[in-house]
Every structure is written in structure tokens, then in C-alpha cells.
Amino acid sequence: MGIAETRISQLQDRVVGLSVPASAWNAENRTAAVERLQSMGLPAPRDEYWRFTDPKSLNAIEAPKAALFDPKETDVFDTVDRLEIVFVDGVFDAVASDDLSGSNMTIERLSDAEGHDSHWAADCYGALEAIGQTPVQRPFAALNTAYATDGVLIRVTGKVEKPVNITYRHANDTSDAILHHVIKLEEGAELTLLENGPAAARFNKSCEVFVADRAAFHHVRTQGRDHERRAVTYIFADLGTESVFKSFTLTANGALTRNECVLRLNGDDATAHVAGASVGDGDFHHDDTVFITHDAVGCESRQVFKKVLRNGATGVFQGKILVKPDAQKTDGYQISQSLLLDADSQFLAKPELEIYADDVACSHGSTSGAIDEEALFYLCSRGVPKDQATDLLTLAFLAEAVDEIESDTLSDLIVEKLEGWLERHRP
Amino acid sequence: MLEIKNLQVSLAEEDKEILKGVNLTVEAGKVHAIMGPNGSGKSTLSYVLSGKDGYEVTGGSASLDGEDLLELEPEERAAAGLFLAFQYPVEIPGVGNMTFLRTAVNAQRKARGEEEMSAAEFLKVVRERAKTLKIDADMLKRPVNVGFSGGEKKRNEILQMAMLEPKMCILDETDSGLDVDAMKLVSEGVNALRDEGRGFLVITHYQRLLDHIKPDVVHIMANGRIVKTGGPELALEVEQNGYADILAEVA
Ligand SMILES: Nc1ncnc2c1ncn2[C@@H]1O[C@H](COP(=O)(O)OP(=O)(O)OP(=O)(O)O)[C@@H](O)[C@H]1O
Ligand SMILES: [Mg+2]
Numbered sequence: 001m002g003i004a005e006t007r008i009s010q011l012q013d014r015v016v017g018l019s020v021p022a023s024a025w026n027a028e029n030r031t032a033a034v035e036r037l038q039s040m041g042l043p044a045p046r047d048e049y050w051r052f053t054d055p056k057s058l059n060a061i062e063a064p065k066a067a068l069f070d071p072k073e074t075d076v077f078d079t080v081d082r083l084e085i086v087f088v089d090g091v092f093d094a095v096a097s098d099d100l101s102g103s104n105m106t107i108e109r110l111s112d113a114e115g116h117d118s119h120w121a122a123d124c125y126g127a128l129e130a131i132g133q134t135p136v137q138r139p140f141a142a143l144n145t146a147y148a149t150d151g152v153l154i155r156v157t158g159k160v161e162k163p164v165n166i167t168y169r170h171a172n173d174t175s176d177a178i179l180h181h182v183i184k185l186e187e188g189a190e191l192t193l194l195e196n197g198p199a200a201a202r203f204n205k206s207c208e209v210f211v212a213d214r215a216a217f218h219h220v221r222t223q224g225r226d227h228e229r230r231a232v233t234y235i236f237a238d239l240g241t242e243s244v245f246k247s248f249t250l251t252a253n254g255a256l257t258r259n260e261c262v263l264r265l266n267g268d269d270a271t272a273h274v275a276g277a278s279v280g281d282g283d284f285h286h287d288d289t290v291f292i293t294h295d296a297v298g299c300e301s302r303q304v305f306k307k308v309l310r311n312g313a314t315g316v317f318q319g320k321i322l323v324k325p326d327a328q329k330t331d332g333y334q335i336s337q338s339l340l341l342d343a344d345s346q347f348l349a350k351p352e353l354e355i356y357a358d359d360v361a362c363s364h365g366s367t368s369g370a371i372d373e374e375a376l377f378y379l380c381s382r383g384v385p386k387d388q389a390t391d392l393l394t395l396a397f398l399a400e401a402v403d404e405i406e407s408d409t410l411s412d413l414i415v416e417k418l419e420g421w422l423e424r425h426r427p
Numbered sequence: 428m429l430e431i432k433n434l435q436v437s438l439a440e441e442d443k444e445i446l447k448g449v450n451l452t453v454e455a456g457k458v459h460a461i462m463g464p465n466g467s468g469k470s471t472l473s474y475v476l477s478g479k480d481g482y483e484v485t486g487g488s489a490s491l492d493g494e495d496l497l498e499l500e501p502e503e504r505a506a507a508g509l510f511l512a513f514q515y516p517v518e519i520p521g522v523g524n525m526t527f528l529r530t531a532v533n534a535q536r537k538a539r540g541e542e543e544m545s546a547a548e549f550l551k552v553v554r555e556r557a558k559t560l561k562i563d564a565d566m567l568k569r570p571v572n573v574g575f576s577g578g579e580k581k582r583n584e585i586l587q588m589a590m591l592e593p594k595m596c597i598l599d600e601t602d603s604g605l606d607v608d609a610m611k612l613v614s615e616g617v618n619a620l621r622d623e624g625r626g627f628l629v630i631t632h633y634q635r636l637l638d639h640i641k642p643d644v645v646h647i648m649a650n651g652r653i654v655k656t657g658g659p660e661l662a663l664e665v666e667q668n669g670y671a672d673i674l675a676e677v678a
Contacts, residue, residue, distance in 0.1 A: 375517050375518075375519045377478075377479050377480065377501060378513070378517040379531075380500070380502045381478070381479075381501050381504075381505055382531035382535075382591065383502050383505035383506050383531050383532075383534045384530055384531050385534060385538075386502065392530065393522070395521070396519065396520060396521025396522045396570075397521060400521070
């Protein structure tokens with residue numbers, strides 16, 4: 001069998017237990033995604049963007065088992081006044097969730113909405129994912145669009161004060177969840193989306209975000225602490241004129257996490273920031289794969305990714321800035337850094353710039369380093385115990401990523417979470 | 428208070444002896460100064476006392492109030508009351524000066540079984556002491572020493588000393604890089620801490636600092652040893668004639 005045939009036959013096995021939900025308005029989108037997926041097949045380790053991350057456990061027919069970490073742990077955003085939505089192993093939990101209503105927005109479950117005859121999301125569902133398949137194929141995103149069992153559809157028409165928080169609980173150690181969200185911010189609208197929790201033994205999540213002119217989307221998420229969980233997640237976003245998109249992810253633990261973020265800056269003077277802080281100890285593989293396309297004048301994009309790795313943990317960063325010929329005055333910044341707390345851990349980075357406009361300022365950098373011994377001694381000489389001094393320096397290393405969060409309340413909660421993790425993972 | 432006996436130290440990485448039998452005792456309430464040519468081992472002595480990696484003690488002892496310093500981790504030495512104002516204070520991006528100070532103060536208190544300082548009390552004390560050293564609120568907020576001028580770094584060292592209230596203060600060339608006014612500020616900061624329970628070891632190249640911080644005893648260090656000890660007049664002699672005469676005399 002050739003490579004193409006292997007991929008296709010693997011794919012047939014992979015999707016045998018999945019079905020495309022029936023829907024009047026979404027059937028075409030779903031079918032188109034099935035076709036995209038069929039034409040790509042599953043990813044293979046030799047694919048350009050899968051060289052550093054083995055897709056095996058994501059390709060496997062069944063989700064590898066993942067023990068539950070601590071089902072009683074309160075979520076990181078517990079103290080935030082918010083609209084709460086809960087999924088348990090990918091299944092909506094009506095009892096734990098708030099009423100799905102709020103001023104300046106409509107919010108619905110995908111599975112409810114698909115029962116209607118028509119829907120605003122008909123033009124949105126799968127649209128950004130389809131565009132995002134070029135020039136880099138993302139088979140699991142197509143799989144998600146085709147087979148997602150649920151998700152939320154949010155349409156925002158003005159400023160929404162209270163953040164929407166989605167908690168993904170994990171209760172079954174072999175659960176395999178696929179969720180798809182669509183978020184549409186109309187002109188001038190504002191929304192903060194929070195997400196937290198381990199979600200499932202294996203989780204495939206896609207979120208398509210349409211940010212219209214002068215709208216602002218803020219996103220802060222933490223990916224749960226279950227050590228054995230696996231996740232592949234996608235954010236696809238289109239940005240209009242003077243719009244703002246800011247996304248931050250904290251990842252602590254997880255056998256495999258692949259977070260892809262595909263952004264297109266289509267309107268002039270738009271701003272897109274994506275940041276991530278990930279901390280792993282032992283059996284931890286974390287992959288950030290980012291693709292930002294500048295297709296308008298005067299836009300700014302920032303990618304700030306920091307990883308702390310110990311005991312054989314692996315970090316991957318693949319980040320690209322593509323500047324189209326007309327995207328003059330682009331300001332693109334990308335930094336990916338790892339702090340290796342021992343010699344067993346590794347960081348693999350593939351930073352890329354592809355620039356077709358001449359009046360742009362783009363910079364990128366990638367480094368791997370250890371704790372600064374001089375700084376450590378300085379802190380200890382003032383009486384700070386070595387463990388605590390190491391934590392301080394580690395938090396300092398992560399600070400540039402955490403500082404990307406605009407809300408101090410939220411960034412404080414993230415720092416608290418990180419402090420706790422570091423304290424539990426001292427040598 | 429600080430008792431150093433026949434201390435011999437080599438570099439851990441290479442077979443190079445730097446301290447070749449240092450003997451020195453600083454009594455509580457006294458200020459001792461060490462002068463000596465570049466490369467004679469003054470900073471090495473201060474690092475070894477505070478527990479920096481990279482040095483191997485091959486002989487001798489060092490104790491603070493009878494407690495063997497060489498057995499302790501750097502943070503334990505600090506909690507025991509030892510403080511080193513660095514010749515080259517370290518920049519720590521991402522760690523706020525305030526956070527750093529408060530963490531240090533409370534870590535030491537905790538290690539000594541004392542109650543931690545509340546945020547409010549700490550703030551009050553730090554503001555007051557910073558003010559006397561002309562360290563403004565902005566410098567307190569910035570990351571430790573990052574972007575500080577040479578003189579600002581030295582003043583920040585003295586602020587740390589003032590906050591930690593150590594028993595034994597070692598100042599390694601705290602005067603270098605200071606303008607005349609800053610030198611006065613720093614000296615006043617040091618003098619304010621002088622009391623009968625506290626000892627000082629002041630490493631310097633210049634008599635000028637000793638005009639402000641009057642030493643009780645002056646030592647000359649050369650080639651890894653204390654080669655001469657005397658009163659304040661010894662510093663004046665160095666200032667006027669350099670080291671040639673003294674070194675010739677002890678050779
Ligand atoms: N880590 C090291 N590696 C190599 N050589 C070292 C190291 N530490 C100290 N030395 C050497 O030991 C000697 C003493 O250095 P030290 O810094 O203690 O001198 P000093 O008396 O403080 O000089 P200065 O007045 O210039 O500050 C020097 O020759 C120096 O090069
Ligand atoms: Mg020196």
C-alpha cells in the first residue's frame with residue numbers, strides 16, 4: 001500500500017465509530033468537512049508539521065486510557081463572576097450549567113441549534129477551518145468539523161461584561177470527546193471567553209472566531225491537570241479592521257497537547273496576540289503550532305510562548321508569520337523559549353517568517369536555557385531557600401507570556417495556578 | 428562574631444589556590460576594612476563566606492557566632508545573619524524588587540521561627556528605608572537591578588541590608604561606581620546600622636569610603652593572605668603610597 005492508501009484506510013478505521021449529526025442548515029458544512037478529511041487522510045509522522053509530535057495516539061481508533069486526576073479540584077476561574085457552561089467528557093451538563101442567556105449575546109448549544117431549520121451559523125460553521133487547511137493541512141480540524149457532537153454557538157452584538165466560562169470535566173477514563181464552537185462578534189462587540197479543565201481522555205476541540213471591525217475577543221484558558229489526557233485543539237480566527245484578538249493558554253501536565261492557532265488579519269490595524277505558558281514534568285508533550293497571516297495594512301501580531309520542562313518533558317513550537325504582498329506596515333513579533341530544568345528535557349522549535357511586503361517589521365527568536373545560577377545564588381544569599389528561589393526565577397521566565405493577559409484579575413489567577421504547580425513539582 | 432581561621436580555598440574547576448590561609452576575626456560592634464590589590468582574593472573570601480558554588484574549601488574554618496558557616500547552605504547563612512553586598516549586584520528580569528525583598532525578609536523570619544511581616548507593615552518599613560537611600564517608588568517596582576545604574580544597584584544592596592538587618596555585613600566595593608552624594612547616602616545607610624551587636628567587613632580600594640565609615644581595624648590582603656593589620660592609619664598609608672612598600676616589607 002502507498003502512503004496515501006495507508007492514510008485513507010487508517011482514516012476509515014478511525015471514524016468508524018463516529019457519525020455526522022443530521023441538520024438542515026449544517027449538513028452541507030458537515031459533508032464538506034468529511035470530504036476534506038477523506039482527501040487528506042490522517043497525519044503521519046513524516047508530515048512537515050508532525051515531525052516533532054507523533055500523531056499515533058490521536059490517530060488511534062480508541063482513546064488511550066487517561067486516569068482521572070482530581071475530579072474535586074475547583075477550577076481556576078471559580079472566583080470570577082461568569083456565565084458557566086459545563087461539559088463532562090464532551091457531554092453538556094444542564095444541571096451544572098447556567099441558563100444560556102446574557103445581554104448583548106445569544107448563546108446556544110450546537111446540538112440544539114442543529115435541530116432548527118436555519119441558523120446564523122450556517123455561513124460560519126467550518127468556514128474558517130476550511131480556509132485554514134491551506135497551505136498547511138489540519139486533518140483533525142476537518143475531523144472535528146465533520147463529527148463534533150456538540151459545542152456552543154455564540155453571537156455577540158455588544159459589550160458582554162461577564163465572561164463566558166466553559167468548564168470541561170473529565171469523569172470517564174476512556175472518554176473521547178469532540179466539540180466545536182463558533183463565536184461571532186459583530187462590529188464593536190466584546191467578549192471574554194474562559195475555558196478550563198481536562199475535558200476527556202482524548203479531546204478534539206475546535207473554536208472558530210469571527211471578530212468583526214472594532215470588535216474585541218479575549219480568551220484565557222487552562223488545560224486540565226490530568227497527566228495522561230491527550231488533546232488536539234484548534235482556534236481559527238478572522239480579524240476585521242481595528243479589531244483585537246488576545247488568547248492565552250496555560251497548560252500544566254497532559255501526556256499530549258497539540259494547540260493549533262490559525263489567525264488571519266484581514267482588516268487594517270488589527271491586533272492579534274497569542275501566548276502560552278506550559279509546564280511539564282515527566283511524561284509531557286506540549287506542542288504549540290501557530291500560523292498567522294497578515295493580509296491588511298498596519299496590523300500587529302505577537303506570539304509569546306514559554307515552556308518549563310523537567311524530567312524528560314518535551315516542548316514543541318512551530319510558529320509562522322506570513323505577510324502577504326499588500327500587508328504593509330506589519331508589525332510581527334514571535335518569541336518561543338524554553339527553560340529546561342534538567343538535561344533530560346527537550347525543546348524543538350520551528351520558527352518561520354514568510355514576507356512578501358517590503359515595509360514590515362518582523363522579528364522572531366527562539367531560545368532554550370537553564371536556570372541562571374548567578375541569579376539563583378543572589379536570591380539564596382538573601383535567605384530565599386533554593387526551591388523557592390527556583391520557583392521565583394521560573395515564574396519570572398513565564399511572566400512575559402502571562403503578561404499578555406489583559407485582565408489583572410485573570411493573570412493573578414494564572415500566576416497562582418503556576419505557583420501551586422511549581423511548588424508541587426520541585427526536584 | 429565572624430571568625431575565619433587559616434581558610435584555604437581553591438577553584439572547584441581547576442587546581443588553582445586563591446585563598447592561602449586567611450585569618451581574620453571581626454568582633455561584634457566593630458568595623459573591619461580589607462584593602463588589597465586587584466585579584467588578591469577579597470571577593471573570593473566574601474563569596475566563600477556566603478556559600479557560592481565553584482569554590483572548594485581545602486582547609487581552615489569560618490564561623491559566625493560559633494556556628495560553622497561552611498556547613499550551611501547560602502540561605503541558611505543568610506538566616507544566621509550573614510549578608511554580602513555584592514561587588515556586582517545581579518540583574519533578575521521578571522522578579523520585582525518589592526517581591527524579592529519581601530520574599531527574602533519573610534523567608535529569613537520563617538527560618539528563624541519568627542512571625543512573617545504583613546504586607547502593610549512591610550510596605551511601610553520598605554518605603555521609609557528606601558526614602559533615606561533616595562530609592563524612589565519606581566525603582567522598588569522594577570525588576571531587581573534591571574536597568575539600574577551602577578550607583579542605583581549599590582544603593583539597592585544597602586536597602587536590602589537595611590531590610591534584612593543582618594548581624595554580619597560584608598560590603599564588597601560598595602563604594603565603586605558611586606558619585607560623591609551617593610557615597611554619602613550609602614555611608615549614612617551603613618552608619619545607621621552600626622550598633623554593638625553588628626559587625627562589618629568593608630572591602631574597598633579607597634580611603635574615601637573610610638572617611639565616612641570609620642573602621643576600627645584595617646587589613647591588607649595580598650595574594651590570598653592577610654599580610655598586614657593595623658588601625659585606620661594603614662588605609663591612609665595605602666592611599667598615599669600604594670601597596671609596594673607594604674608588600675616589600677612583608678615579603
Ligand atoms: N571562578 C573563577 N574562575 C577563575 N578564576 C577565578 C574565579 N574566581 C576568582 N578567580 C581568580 O582568583 C583571583 C582572586 O579574585 P577576586 O575576585 O577574589 O579578587 P579581588 O581581590 O576581589 O579583586 P578586585 O579588587 O579586582 O575586585 C583572581 O586572580 C581571579 O581571577
Ligand atoms: Mg573583588
